[in-house]
Structures are given as structure tokens and as C-alpha cells.
Amino acid sequence: MKILVTGGAGFIGSHTVLALLESNYEVVVLDNLCNSTYVAIERVEALTGKNISFIHGDINCSNTLQQLFAEYDIGAVLHFAALKAVGESVQYPYKYYENNVSGTLCLLQAMHYADVNMFIFSSSATVYGETSVVPYTESLALGSPSSPYGASKVMIERMLADSAIAHPNFQAISLRYFNPIGAHPSGVIGEDPKGIPNNLMPYITQVAVGRRKKLSIFGNDYPTKDGTCRRDYIHVVDLAEGHVKALDWLQKQTEFSGVEAFNLGTGTPVSVLEMVDTFIVETGQNVPYEFSPRRSGDLPEFWADSSKAQKELGWQTQLTLTDMVIDTWRWQKNNPNGYE
Ligand code: NAD
Ligand code: WQD
Secondary structure (H helix, E strand, C coil), X not given: CEEEEECCCCHHHHHHHHHHHHCCCEEEEEECCCCCCHHHHHHHHHHHCCCCEEEECCCCCHHXXXXXXXXXXXXXXXXXXXXXXXXXXXXXHHHHHHHHHHHHHHHHHHHHHCCCCEEEEEEEHHHHCCCCCXXXXXXXXXXXXXXXXXXXXXXXXXXXXXXXXXXXCCEEEEEEECEEECCCCXXXXXXXXXXXXXXXXXXXHHHHCCCCCCEEEECCCCCCCCCCCEECEEEHHHHHHHHHHHHHHHHHCCCCCEEEXXXXXXXXXXXXXXXXXXXXXXXXXXXXXEEECCCCCCCCECCECCHHHHHHHCCCCCCCHHHHHHHHHHHHHHCCCCCX
């Protein structure tokens, strides 16, 4: 039985493919490379000494999916493929609904016709919306995220719930990631955003490596202890391991049908200033920064209650904030221009 990983060439997908191979799963990757490169796949092959079946294709193409499910004996699908830039989604909502929502619908239909019933979805803390109390627990109702990107994740979670009602064999997990950062400790694979990074960590490392002049810290007047926003940053290697645990868990379920959501976070919020300070102290690099106005849509603080994942999946984070900054810096220093 093989595992189909959509979006497996991307940041989280490539680390998860590596973790799956290390756990002796056989992997087929489907990726249209719209935000990634095949080099990431080659590097995972080199790190593990294992082959990855790669299909350069789109989750929105029913023919590709039909052929793929006919050719490979797929037992479960890990679905990472999505567009993820929050600001861009506000500007181009149709692009996001088409790629993320229609794409997932197309994938779920193809799985249904091929009788593939195990599904693990890359969801996000954004599904809790703007008014949930912290820490976020899975028992909270889905919220109303302010961006089409966030809305696409809520819509897909809804689609999974409806699939489970209609198809009793369907077994799905939504993994709600908090703020994934870090890189594999080899420094060989990592996050390589195209253009100006939207997220904090890649921006910090691009300043440190000299690709950008200074970091703008969006807002220092939030109701937090140092005035900057606090987030639950999680090492991508811990996150990847969470997928392996989720897959192991799904395979052990004999009775379970439906959808189960799990938060994947550390449970400890870190402010923007704390992140910048930790990076400077741990790497010895200078990161010039200035305070600038708040970014629209940012919440002051949120973090995960991940006790459900600990209890049910036997998963908890192992790596520290220091590991996160050191590993990200190793990747950036060794690959100043990413995979180029
Ligand atoms: P990424 O952009 O690095 O990876 C996504 C991959 O999907 C890329 O390789 C891209 O080429 C591929 N892809 C996109 N649309 C596709 C399509 N239509 N067909 C085939 N391939 C397609 O992003 P990531 O950070 O690795 O995120 C992976 C998943 O995790 C996404 O679903 C994202 O929404 C979710 N997520 C990410 C974060 C984060 O901060 N990185 C947080 C929460 C959830
Ligand atoms: C973190 C903090 C910024 C950049 C986003 C998505 C979320 C999820 C994870 C996918 C905030 C501040 C940032 C910069 C800054 N993705 N910041 N200067 O916004 O918590 O979450 O990524 O599902 O859905 O919204 O992460 O890394 O963008 O920001 O001051 O140049 O860093 O204001 O407080 P965010 P982020």
C-alpha cells in the first residue's frame, strides 16, 4: 500500500515525505510545482536513499487523478496541495476557491471512485476564526476567518464532514497546524517562499542572510506583554512526525468512520520580539528591524491546546524554539537563494 502526498514538494510536504519514508511508508507525490521545485524531491531522495514516485500534475485534473489511482495501490492520501498566501487570497479569491476548494473536491471525488477512504488534511489554526478564546481546542466551533484562504480551509473541513455522513467508509483527519517554521537539521531542505516572504521566520532569515534590508514588525501596541503579536510556532520536523502518527492512528482504527480534528502546536506562544531576540542570540546574526503599523487581519495572540493529539495520537512536540531558529538558519545559510 502506498501513500499519496499531494503538495509533497512544498515546505511541509517535503518534510513529511521524508518522515514517511523514514517510517518505511512508500510514497507517491502529486505536485504541480506552482510554489515549489522538483529539487526538494531529489534532496529528500538523497537524504533517505529511497525513491519517490513523482507525478507533475494538478489536483484539479480528474484525468490525472483517475490514472494515478488506477496505476498505484494507494491506501491513504495526505493532502497538502494548496495556495496559502493570506493577502493574495483577499486580492484573488476565485483563484483560492478554485485551487483549494475545487481542487480538494476533485481529489475527494477521485478517491471515492477509486475506493480510497483514508484522508489526512492540512488544516490550519485559522479555522477558529477571529473570536475564539485561547488556547484553541478542537471542541470550539469552526469560526469565520477573514480571508478567502482561511475560508477555504473551513469549507474543506465542512466538505469532509459531509463526505463522512454520506460515505460511512470514509476516515479523515484534519490536522490544524499553528505556525510551522524550522527546517530539517541537515540544512538540505527547508522553506523557500517565492518573492517577498509573507511570514515572519523566512523574512527574518532573508534579512540575516542579506537578501532584505530590515524586518518590519507589524504593530507594537497589541495588548500583549511586549506589544507584539504572539503565536504558537512549531518545528516542521515535529509537524511532519504528527502526520506519521496520524496515519498510524488511522490505520489502527477498526470502528472509526468520520472526521477527527487535531491541533498541532507546542501550546506556548512566542512574541515577534521574542522570536527576533532568540534568533539573534542563538545564531549571532544581526537582524535590523523597525516597528511599522499593524497588518490587517492579525490577531493579538493565539496558541494551541494540543492535549488531544498527545492523548489520542501519542504525539507531542520534541523540539525547542532554539532548535527552530538554529535549523532555519542552517538551511538559509547553506542555501541563501533557497533551492535555486
Ligand atoms: P507550500 O506552498 O510550500 O506547499 C504546497 C504545495 O502544493 C506546493 O508544492 C505547491 O506547488 C503544491 N500545489 C499547490 N496547488 C496545487 C495544485 N492545484 N495541484 C498540485 N499541487 C499544488 O505550502 P506549505 O507551507 O508546505 O503548506 C502545505 C499545506 O499546509 C497547505 O495546505 C497550507 O494551506 C497548509 N498550512 C500551512 C501553514 C504554513 O504556515 N505554512 C499553516 C497552516 C496550514
Ligand atoms: C506571525 C507574526 C505578524 C511578517 C499565517 C496565516 C495562517 C497560517 C500561518 C496557513 C504576526 C508578524 C510577520 C513580517 C511581522 N498559514 N510579522 N513582520 O499571520 O500568524 O499566520 O501563517 O494556514 O493562516 O495567517 O503568521 O508568520 O505571517 O506572522 O511582524 O514581516 O509575525 O504580524 O504577528 P500568521 P506570520
